[in-house]
Amino acid sequence: MISYVLRRLIQFVPTIFGVTLIVFFLLNVLPGNAAMMAGGKNRIPPAAQKLMIKKWGLDQPVYARYFKYIKGLCTADLGTSFISGERVTDVLAPRLWPTFKLAVIALAIACVTGIPLGFYSALRQGTAMDTVTMIGAVSGVSMPQFWLGLLLMYFFSVYLKILPTVGYGNGDPKFIILPAITLGVGYMALLARTTRAAVVETLSQDYIRTARSKGISDLLINRRHVLRNTLTIILTSAGLQFGSLLGGTVVVETLFSWPGLGTMMVNSIYYRDTPITQGCVMIIIVGFLVINLLVDLSYALIDPRIKYQ
Amino acid sequence: MKIWKIGLSLVLTLGLLGADHSFAVRKGGTFNWIAPYGSKIDTLDPNNSGDEQNGLVTMNIFRCLYRWNAAENKPQLELADAVDISPDGLVYTYSLKRNVKFHNGRQLTADDIIYTYNRIANPDNALSGTQNLVFIRGAMDVFEHKAKEVAGLKKIDDHKLEITLTSAIDPAFFLYSFPMSIVPKEEVERMDRPFSSNPVGCGPFKFVKWVKGSEVVLERFEDYYESGKPYLDKLVFKIMSSSAARDLSYRAKELDANLLYATQYAAYKKDPELSKNLVEVAEMFTRFVAFNPEWELADGRKPFSDVRVRQAFNYAINTDLIVKKYAKNKAYPAISFLAPTTPGYDPNGKRYEYNPEKAKALMKAAGYEKGFDLEIIGTGDSSYGTGVIEVAIPFLKKINISASALTLEGAAKYKRQGDRNFEAMICSFGSGPDGISALMLFHSTKAKKLPNVARYKNGEYDRTLDLAAETRDPEQRIAYVKKANEILQADAPIWFYNYNKAVIAHHPWVHGIQKVGIEHMFQDFTEVWVEATSPRANAK
Numbered sequence: 136m137i138s139y140v141l142r143r144l145i146q147f148v149p150t151i152f153g154v155t156l157i158v159f160f161l162l163n164v165l166p167g168n169a170a171m172m173a174g175g176k177n178r179i180p181p182a183a184q185k186l187m188i189k190k191w192g193l194d195q196p197v198y199a200r201y202f203k204y205i206k207g208l209c210t211a212d213l214g215t216s217f218i219s220g221e222r223v224t225d226v227l228a229p230r231l232w233p234t235f236k237l238a239v240i241a242l243a244i245a246c247v248t249g250i251p252l253g254f255y256s257a258l259r260q261g262t263a264m265d266t267v268t269m270i271g272a273v274s275g276v277s278m279p280q281f282w283l284g285l286l287l288m289y290f291f292s293v294y295l296k297i298l299p300t301v302g303y304g305n306g307d308p309k310f311i312i313l314p315a316i317t318l319g320v321g322y323m324a325l326l327a328r329t330t331r332a333a334v335v336e337t338l339s340q341d342y343i344r345t346a347r348s349k350g351i352s353d354l355l356i357n358r359r360h361v362l363r364n365t366l367t368i369i370l371t372s373a374g375l376q377f378g379s380l381l382g383g384t385v386v387v388e389t390l391f392s393w394p395g396l397g398t399m400m401v402n403s404i405y406y407r408d409t410p411i412t413q414g415c416v417m418i419i420i421v422g423f424l425v426i427n428l429l430v431d432l433s434y435a436l437i438d439p440r441i442k443y444q
Numbered sequence: 445m446k447i448w449k450i451g452l453s454l455v456l457t458l459g460l461l462g463a464d465h466s467f468a469v470r471k472g473g474t475f476n477w478i479a480p481y482g483s484k485i486d487t488l489d490p491n492n493s494g495d496e497q498n499g500l501v502t503m504n505i506f507r508c509l510y511r512w513n514a515a516e517n518k519p520q521l522e523l524a525d526a527v528d529i530s531p532d533g534l535v536y537t538y539s540l541k542r543n544v545k546f547h548n549g550r551q552l553t554a555d556d557i558i559y560t561y562n563r564i565a566n567p568d569n570a571l572s573g574t575q576n577l578v579f580i581r582g583a584m585d586v587f588e589h590k591a592k593e594v595a596g597l598k599k600i601d602d603h604k605l606e607i608t609l610t611s612a613i614d615p616a617f618f619l620y621s622f623p624m625s626i627v628p629k630e631e632v633e634r635m636d637r638p639f640s641s642n643p644v645g646c647g648p649f650k651f652v653k654w655v656k657g658s659e660v661v662l663e664r665f666e667d668y669y670e671s672g673k674p675y676l677d678k679l680v681f682k683i684m685s686s687s688a689a690r691d692l693s694y695r696a697k698e699l700d701a702n703l704l705y706a707t708q709y710a711a712y713k714k715d716p717e718l719s720k721n722l723v724e725v726a727e728m729f730t731r732f733v734a735f736n737p738e739w740e741l742a743d744g745r746k747p748f749s750d751v752r753v754r755q756a757f758n759y760a761i762n763t764d765l766i767v768k769k770y771a772k773n774k775a776y777p778a779i780s781f782l783a784p785t786t787p788g789y790d791p792n793g794k795r796y797e798y799n800p801e802k803a804k805a806l807m808k809a810a811g812y813e814k815g816f817d818l819e820i821i822g823t824g825d826s827s828y829g830t831g832v833i834e835v836a837i838p839f840l841k842k843i844n845i846s847a848s849a850l851t852l853e854g855a856a857k858y859k860r861q862g863d864r865n866f867e868a869m870i871c872s873f874g875s876g877p878d879g880i881s882a883l884m885l886f887h888s889t890k891a892k893k894l895p896n897v898a899r900y901k902n903g904e905y906d907r908t909l910d911l912a913a914e915t916r917d918p919e920q921r922i923a924y925v926k927k928a929n930e931i932l933q934a935d936a937p938i939w940f941y942n943y944n945k946a947v948i949a950h951h952p953w954v955h956g957i958q959k960v961g962i963e964h965m966f967q968d969f970t971e972v973w974v975e976a977t978s979p980r981a982n983a984k
Contacts, residue, residue: 166855171858171862173493173495181862183575186574191570221638230657284689288692300689300692300693300698301682302658389685390689392659392689395657401483402482
């Protein structure tokens with residue numbers, strides 16, 4: 136097991152370098168630069184832009200800049216933001232926890248509601264309840280987060296006046312409810328559909344029929360055989376979704392003024408603040424890789440037949 | 445006896461008025477305000493950003509040598525009580541206020557202003573306010589690494605500062621804006637905490653905290669030099685780029701005031717309650733389509749080099765209808781380039797009225813009766829993006845211009861604008877605060893601050909603008925500005941679309957929101973106060 140984990144960790148290195156290479160060069164083929172964007176509506180004069188370009192090393196060839204970036208990366212130095220002049224690690228650190236917290240709670244909402252709904256729907260396959268549940272699931276996937284967020288805001292904040300519309304509120308839990316629901320609904324619907332498909336598949340297996348013929352109660356069959364055998368599929372789906380949640384919070388963060396990574400990454404792309412973009416991408420890649428590793432390791436706990444060597 | 449009675453009644457009246465004022469203005473409370481231009485604030489170092497999203501916060505933490513007077517629509521002295529101007533208009537001697545303190549408790553002196561301007565001029569710092577100093581003697585030498593300090597800045601004593609200019613212009617228009625904020629050296633150069641996220645100024649509010657991507661919190665600076673001000677205990681800037689979310693927050697009374705976009709403006713105007721407290725101003729931003737006169741058709745002709753084609757474009761489009769239906773009346777149809785709040789604007793100027801027949805005749809006279817294909821680039825901005833072009837396309841079709849709109853991301857558009865790689869481009873540019881610097885955008889050789897987007901060349905226009913810049917007689921200057929604006933209008937190097945109507949909605953308990961023509965969001969919260977009915981009247 137330990138050697139397997141070590142092997143996977145070593146595999147992280149080429150993956151990270153590969154992604155940084157692609158992202159770095161993609162960002163550098165985009166038209167425009169940070170100096171051009173630094174002034175907002177009041178564009179900075181061309182002479183001042185030239186000074187900025189020189190100061191930030193944007194007059195250097197792309198490969199030279201990439202090697203400088205990689206050299207820094209090897210010493211955990213992600214560089215300095217062009218616009219604010221602060222170290223990227225200092226800029227990213229306070230953004231990490233809000234995004235992580237939002238992603239975890241959204242995923243929890245998705246799991247707590249999506250998995251039972253999918254399970255229930257599969258067990259009642261073909262009934263009206265199944266149809267209603269799946270219509271709900273499809274609607275959840277289809278509904279744009281932006282629109283759902285506004286509806287929730289209107290109902291809970293303007294109409295009922297029980298939750299705040301936007302903000303972080305020093306970490307007060309009531310501020311996370313609406314963004315987490317908005318973010319979680321789509322993933323809940325996906326999980327419900329994945330769970331339903333997996334359970335329906337498992338229910339058609341011979342060992343389920345055998346268990347039934349032996350007179351084992353449905354409750355026991357569902358708990359011991361169906362749930363356990365579908366859990367690996369559900370876990371894989373949830374793990375992948377968590378990875379995408381880390382990088383996919385931008386709409387919700389923008390709407391709810393949530394101080395996370397998503398908005399910062401999108402803004403940094405718009406303003407061509409490439410050190411920040413690279414930093415955000417790095418966090419998302421590492422997060423994604425770690426979560427996938429944890430999901431792989433958890434298979435062994437769920438299914439004793441899986442062994443890592 | 446009679447005189448005594450009159451005197452008494454006067455004293456009582458004045459006393460009552462004074463008492464009424466002191467009762468009316470209420471101290472305390474928290475004001476929830478917004479930072480609506482994007483979902484971020486980059487830096488709170490005012491010298492390091494020209495972005496108004498940062499500026500609308502920093503202008504309440506810092507102070508400049510001059511301040512924009514929204515009521516009089518011009519800059520006024522701020523950190524100095526008086527200024528002596530030499531007869532030739534080149535030497536300004538400022539008597540600085542003696543009661544100005546930074547938030548760290550230190551008194552402001554002439555050294556701070558000299559330090560700040562040298563910091564801005566230093567090319568190694570690559571700060572955005574550099575261009576505002578070019579009129580000070582020696583600033584360009586520093587900018588070009590020929591000198592270490594700006595020669596035109598001289599400390600006479602701690603509270604007397606002398607600034608020598610290169611030409612007799614009014615420095616107020618260059619030194620009032622937030623990138624020229626005065627900063628304390630000891631705080632900027634602190635190694636233990638970055639100044640960009642721990643700003644220390646001498647403005648009415650001091651920095652408390654910045655939740656990046658969410659909000660910036662400021663609190664009243666008790667030692668602020670204007671006695672009794674500011675009134676608010678706390679000022680919170682919520683970073684909210686979504687206008688829909690802002691609308692809901694405002695309706696939920698979580699925001700005390702809100703900047704409206706076109707869709708909300710139409711809805712608020714219809715609502716009997718929400719329409720009561722709207723503060724509208726014609727901002728000094730003009731939206732237009734710049735024509736590229738050097739763009740060639742396949743047959744080598746350059747349609748926009750012909751004034752008749754440019755005029756035809758202006759006559760062909762029903763601008764009033766677009767402003768009414770598309771912009772929901774949240775704009776003023778443009779007459780020429782200068783905005784209604786800019787000195788030199790002529791409200792009686794002749795407009796390009798909607799006249800498709802005249803447009804057709806002009807196209808025919810210019811030899812473009814059959815029209816041409818045209819690509820107009822722009823961003824996706826709802827006020828001055830390609831959406832405007834989409835609604836203008838049918839009008840252009842009537843004069844056989846087959847226009848198409850190409851939406852580009854911001855940086856991509858600015859790149860093409862800088863490279864002059866466009867046929868026509870929709871954009872928005874500042875058209876104030878003084879007419880001369882605004883119109884310089886179209887000067888064929890002196891458009892230094894920003895390139896002449898429309899590549900406009902007219903000797904008479906250049907000369908008139910030069911005369912305006914040279915004259916020291918304010919009335920004569922305005923006359924020249926008006927004339928230059930008229931020449932520009934007649935030559936039509938752009939399609940004059942509209943001037944932005946900026947609208948702030950506020951709740952009934954809010955007082956002191958001003959009409960700020962330079963940028964409505966640049967509210968100076970020194971004057972703002974809230975009644976006891978505010979939900980945050982007693983919040984600390």
